Amino acid sequence: MNGTMINRTITTIVVMMCVALCAFAQKGLCINDVFEGKVVLKNQMQESLIKGDNLASYKLKVLHTAKFTTHNINREEVEKLFNEDMKSRLSDDDENMEMESRNGHLYYAIVQLTDNEKGAHRFICYQCRDVKPGRYDITLVYMEGSASLVDLRKTFKRK
């Protein structure tokens, strides 16, 4: 095998690895760290992960929720990760997002992200409630499916 062929082989391998890494990078969200228990320990949160037929009536394929009570440092970390993911939001229109901030902190957000695949809408949601000074109840949700934000509001908003 001559030098040119070795170079070609190495280039092919590098290109393949880059493609694979890009694919993973698109899949991952920053808030995954929270769901994986990297910010708040898993045993300190209430979590649900539902996929498939159970969600068919909501036009969803994936629902991942996490609820926990935590202190200021973790709240800021979660907020930072959520804000990072918000950068890949679909748009700033009311149809695609709701948001509420107070005193420079995010308190509530429902954001539609850009689709990973056609027709599979992705949403991330965040809610923070003050329990007492320095303690917060945080709810984090990831959803994926064909439902629009309008559909989800209709389904889950109390009349």
Added chain:
Amino acid sequence: MKKVTSENVHEYLARYMEGESTQEELRLLKEFFGSTKDLPSDLRPYAQMFIVLEEKVQTPSVEALDRFAEGQIPACRKHLPMWPMWVAACIAVLAVVFLTPPKGDENMAIAYVDGRMIKNDEQAMQIGQEALQEIFNNGDGEQQLTDLFNAK
């Protein structure tokens, strides 16, 4: 003995161009164009032609031919190092493992409460729905007032 001269050269050339010249006639033509100076302009291109034909064509040595033949052996018959193929195979396997969506998890509903895993569809759904309702209603009025009060 025949000889090519300025007078009969056209005759010899015509025979040569028709491919009818003998080796002897060819030798005479070469000799004529090689030795005659001040050729008429219509004969100069022929003189150039014979100079080119006189130049010896470089023939490759046996060793050079062997080296050339070595380079022509198809790649598959050479002894190839195996490492690039192993690397490529490993990458292909990893790509398949990591990029293929897990089939077994198409339908699942699990929940974790206080670090305990609950494999109960209803309970998992209930926890999921509660979280969604909480989000979409962004707390009830009383809770919002509490939040606002605590924020001050």
